[in-house]
Amino acid sequence: MAEGIKNKVAILGMGCTRFGERWESSAEDLMVEAFVECLTDAGIDKKDIQAAYLGSHFDEVNVGKSSLPLSVTLKLPYIPITRTENFCATATEAFRAACYAVAAGAYDIVLALGVEKLKDTGYAGLPGGGALGQTYNMIGAGSTAPGQFAQLATAYAKKYGLPMDRLKQAIAHVSIKSHANATRNPKAHLRKAITEEQVLAAPMIAYPLGLFDCCGVSDGCAAAIVTTPEIARRLKPNQDLIRVKAVQISVSSGEETMFNNWDGAHFEPTRRASRKAYEEAGVTDPRKEISMMEVHDCFSITEFVTYEDLHISPKGGAYEDVMSGFFDLDGQLPCQVDGGLKCYGHPIGASGLRMLYAMYEQLLERVPQERQVKNARLGLTHNLGGTPHQNVVSVAVIGRD
Amino acid sequence: MAGIVSCGAYAPRYRLKREKIFTAMGWMNPANRANARGDKAVANFDEDSLTMAVAAGRQALSGLDRAEVGGVYFASTTMPYKERLNAGIICGALGLTDQVRAADFSGGLKAGTSALLAALEGVEAKRLNNLVVCAADCRLGAPASVQEMVFGDAAAAAVVGSENVIAELRGSFSTTHDFVDHYRGQAAVFDRQWEDRWIRDQGYGLMIPEAVRGLLAAAGLDLTAFSKVIYPCRYGAERKRINKLLGITPEMDQSTLLAEIGECGTPQPLVMLAAALEEAQPGDRILVVGFGNGCDAIHLQVTDRIKTGRGGTGLSGSLANKAELDSYEKYLVWRNILPGDLGLRAEEDLWTRWSLLWRNHKAVLGLFGSKCLKCGTVQFPPQRICVNPDCGAVDEMTDYPFADKIGRISSYTGDNLAASYNPPAIYGQVEFEEGGKFLFDFTDCDLDSLAVGQRVGFSFRRKYYDAKRDIVGYFWKAVPLKEVD
Numbered sequence: 001m002a003e004g005i006k007n008k009v010a011i012l013g014m015g016c017t018r019f020g021e022r023w024e025s026s027a028e029d030l031m032v033e034a035f036v037e038c039l040t041d042a043g044i045d046k047k048d049i050q051a052a053y054l055g056s057h058f059d060e061v062n063v064g065k066s067s068l069p070l071s072v073t074l075k076l077p078y079i080p081i082t083r084t085e086n087f088c089a090t091a092t093e094a095f096r097a098a099c100y101a102v103a104a105g106a107y108d109i110v111l112a113l114g115v116e117k118l119k120d121t122g123y124a125g126l127p128g129g130g131a132l133g134q135t136y137n138m139i140g141a142g143s144t145a146p147g148q149f150a151q152l153a154t155a156y157a158k159k160y161g162l163p164m165d166r167l168k169q170a171i172a173h174v175s176i177k178s179h180a181n182a183t184r185n186p187k188a189h190l191r192k193a194i195t196e197e198q199v200l201a202a203p204m205i206a207y208p209l210g211l212f213d214c215c216g217v218s219d220g221c222a223a224a225i226v227t228t229p230e231i232a233r234r235l236k237p238n239q240d241l242i243r244v245k246a247v248q249i250s251v252s253s254g255e256e257t258m259f260n261n262w263d264g265a266h267f268e269p270t271r272r273a274s275r276k277a278y279e280e281a282g283v284t285d286p287r288k289e290i291s292m293m294e295v296h297d298c299f300s301i302t303e304f305v306t307y308e309d310l311h312i313s314p315k316g317g318a319y320e321d322v323m324s325g326f327f328d329l330d331g332q333l334p335c336q337v338d339g340g341l342k343c344y345g346h347p348i349g350a351s352g353l354r355m356l357y358a359m360y361e362q363l364l365e366r367v368p369q370e371r372q373v374k375n376a377r378l379g380l381t382h383n384l385g386g387t388p389h390q391n392v393v394s395v396a397v398i399g400r401d
Numbered sequence: 402m403a404g405i406v407s408c409g410a411y412a413p414r415y416r417l418k419r420e421k422i423f424t425a426m427g428w429m430n431p432a433n434r435a436n437a438r439g440d441k442a443v444a445n446f447d448e449d450s451l452t453m454a455v456a457a458g459r460q461a462l463s464g465l466d467r468a469e470v471g472g473v474y475f476a477s478t479t480m481p482y483k484e485r486l487n488a489g490i491i492c493g494a495l496g497l498t499d500q501v502r503a504a505d506f507s508g509g510l511k512a513g514t515s516a517l518l519a520a521l522e523g524v525e526a527k528r529l530n531n532l533v534v535c536a537a538d539c540r541l542g543a544p545a546s547v548q549e550m551v552f553g554d555a556a557a558a559a560v561v562g563s564e565n566v567i568a569e570l571r572g573s574f575s576t577t578h579d580f581v582d583h584y585r586g587q588a589a590v591f592d593r594q595w596e597d598r599w600i601r602d603q604g605y606g607l608m609i610p611e612a613v614r615g616l617l618a619a620a621g622l623d624l625t626a627f628s629k630v631i632y633p634c635r636y637g638a639e640r641k642r643i644n645k646l647l648g649i650t651p652e653m654d655q656s657t658l659l660a661e662i663g664e665c666g667t668p669q670p671l672v673m674l675a676a677a678l679e680e681a682q683p684g685d686r687i688l689v690v691g692f693g694n695g696c697d698a699i700h701l702q703v704t705d706r707i708k709t710g711r712g713g714t715g716l717s718g719s720l721a722n723k724a725e726l727d728s729y730e731k732y733l734v735w736r737n738i739l740p741g742d743l744g745l746r747a748e749e750d751l752w753t754r755w756s757l758l759w760r761n762h763k764a765v766l767g768l769f770g771s772k773c774l775k776c777g778t779v780q781f782p783p784q785r786i787c788v789n790p791d792c793g794a795v796d797e798m799t800d801y802p803f804a805d806k807i808g809r810i811s812s813y814t815g816d817n818l819a820a821s822y823n824p825p826a827i828y829g830q831v832e833f834e835e836g837g838k839f840l841f842d843f844t845d846c847d848l849d850s851l852a853v854g855q856r857v858g859f860s861f862r863r864k865y866y867d868a869k870r871d872i873v874g875y876f877w878k879a880v881p882l883k884e885v886d
Contacts, residue, residue, distance in 0.1 A: 123746050
């Protein structure tokens with residue numbers, strides 16, 4: 001019987017670039033930047049890396065397909081490398097593969113790196129392309145990401161009888177909190193505090209989501225080197241061990257899209273992946289046991305319903321938690337402690353590893369006091385790629401012993 | 402017996418006040434003030450002659466068994482394809498079987514009546530039955546032209562068969578003259594016309610009487626035997642002169658709907674016929690004349706079956722379902738007369754994969770999904786493995802038509818980021834009342850009027866246009882219905 005990978009893998013080092021409109025940097029530059037930080041943190045030589053996984057999503061404006069961009073850019077010497085792609089869970093998939101490679105005993109030291117260069121498209125927002133397949137081009141709605149996710153708000157408001165102006169106020173608070181956290185983070189893309197007044201007065205992007213309900217579209221790269229706990233302890237005897245407690249993925253089966261059993265107001269894969277992750281990590285009461293988290297706030301409403309889908313807030317109870325400051329930096333379960341996708345930025349193929357980087361830094365207490373989560377033991381990360389009705393979700397939990 | 406079994410007519414929702422056109426372009430053609438009255442029906446940005454023909458055809462087919470339909474004749478001078486059977490696309494959208502006759506009729510404006518006659522005669526000869534005759538046009542006049550002002554977009558359809566006819570074919574008379582009043586060459590975008598006086602005096606003035614008299618002579622009837630005379634001629638004074646000459650009384654003179662729709666081309670006589678049939682009584686004789694490079698005159702007599710209501714109320718329904726198009730410039734952009742900038746996002750090159758379309762043509766053109774024979778779950782797009790998690794049957798599916806079902810909005814948005822000719826792009830999740838769901842584009846609606854739970858119908862529309870390869874892609878959109886509960 002499979003028992004998962006809890007405690008079988010340790011994070012030896014991590015690196016993450018400043019996210020943002022990196023007009024001066026190519027995807028290759030970003031890879032070098034994150035990798036150098038990661039390798040330095042791990043304290044090993046490049047030749048010690050036995051295998052690697054590269055995550056990138058958009059082929060069109062990025063490095064291209066295959067694992068070659070990683071190998072050639074970093075000059076990795078003929079080692080096995082695989083490219084992972086799974087929408088916004090792409091980087092977490094690279095991380096998961098690296099963890100599995102170590103847990104399986106196939107390799108001792110493995111690199112996972114996620115990179116995305118989005119600001120060479122020439123326009124705001126994400127490129128469309130054939131991401132949903134050629135058939136979708138013939139029959140799919142002419143949609144964008146904000147419009148897809150905005151529908152959560154209309155469905156949620158109807159389901160819970162929550163007036164739209166109150167929902168708007170709550171999701172405004174979600175964004176205000178992330179902006180406040182990002183003001184303290186020099187690597188974040190958007191570092192200005194915002195007010196409720198500003199959020200509510202912002203231009204409408206896709207009803208009912210305004211400009212400040214949408215995350216930044218950024219360039220960036222993040223990387224992790226993982227190994228066995230034994231090797232980590234040997235290489236870093238004086239540092240707390242950060243171990244992987246769970247990495248889980250759940251993928252829509254088509255039910256939300258085609259079967260009439262979905263309310264349009266929640267993410268079924270998030271509910272499933274988080275349950276499995278808690279099980280793998282041995283977490284029984286996530287609301288109490290999880291110290292902090294980075295969730296996939298591509299839009300404020302996404303974060304809002306995700307609180308419920310992660311089984312942190314009761315169903316229909318996200319409003320109360322948000323408005324009471326439960327997820328604020330000084331709240332009971334700080335969320336988006338580095339600014340989240342909202343403000344740290346969202347280079348698709350790098351985001352999962354960026355979230356892990358945020359948790360890793362917190363667990364090692366490397367961040368300044370002003371944004372340090374006190375007594376953090378368990379950090380959760382959550383990615384969601386696709387659309388509310390058809391998506392890929394990853395949930396990872398890492399912890400300090 | 403050959404005749405019309407049912408009919409439908411369609412005018413697009415948007416109406417542009419001609420006064421607005423004159424305000425914008427009158428400086429260039431002050432004499433157009435005389436035409437600056439009433440509304441011009443304007444196809445939405447996602448409509449064309451073909452989609453309007455489908456709308457009228459669906460009305461005409463309402464309540465009839467699609468399996469009984471023998472084919473589609475499509476008449477238009479503004480078909481989206483020169484090569485690729487336009488009527489074939491309509492067959493797909495109407496959900497017909499493959500073993501049907503389909504043909505495009507074009508060239509002159511009387512193609513509408515010519516298609517109707519061809520269908521009537523095919524049925525009369527017992528070679529064909531239950532043909533859907535669709536006529537639609539979306540003709541363009543250059544900015545500041547008279548045509549821009551008077552033309553309007555519309556469609557009409559009639560099912561022609563041998564049983565249950567509401568109006569029976571009694572006779573016909575045709576003329577053909579290479580009399581060029583209006584014309585468009587191979588590459589023309591805009592209609593061109595010769596002098597009004599020439600069209601009026603030598604065209605309508607001589608050719609309508611010639612056709613009417615020819616038909617009456619062959620039938621051995623006097624015009625007083627007819628309740629309605631239908632003929633296109635927008636020139637008011639000339640119409641009065643022709644009416645007086647032939648003895649057409651005001652009661653017999655069917656309105657051209659110039660003030661409500663505009664001169665609509667090939668569907669003109671059929672739109673007027675649909676209007677006449679909405680009010681016709683058993684025994685009424687109707688004379689329908691199509692005009693354009695000659696005339697077709699068709700003699701129809703209304704039967705008792707008219708009482709079944711198969712004359713339809715599609716036209717009056719369409720006329721009532723209207724929204725003012727608040728901007729002349731919007732009309733110009735929709736018709737690509739003014740090349741508006743949709744932004745870089747719209748410039749992604751999305752190929753039409755014809756082989757892929759062929760494999761999916763029932764879903765794309767006909768909105769067919771599948772129904773699981775094991776558990777009864779209906780699903781779209783068609784699946785091989787049942788989506789019901791408690792079923793999962795493999796290859797136990799039958800085709801299931803969604804196009805005529807009613808749906809309910811379960812979520813929606815108005816997207817200002819998406820490239821759209823009518824922003825915000827409105828779309829949302831729709832659950833069909835009888836099962837199945839899909840994320841549809843919405844059309845013919847305003848964001849402010851939407852609510853979760855609202856009922857929607859479905860309309861065949863242009864999904865995209867690939868300007869580089871001159872390809873129109875079609876699919877279905879949800880059209881919110883008025884009532885909410």
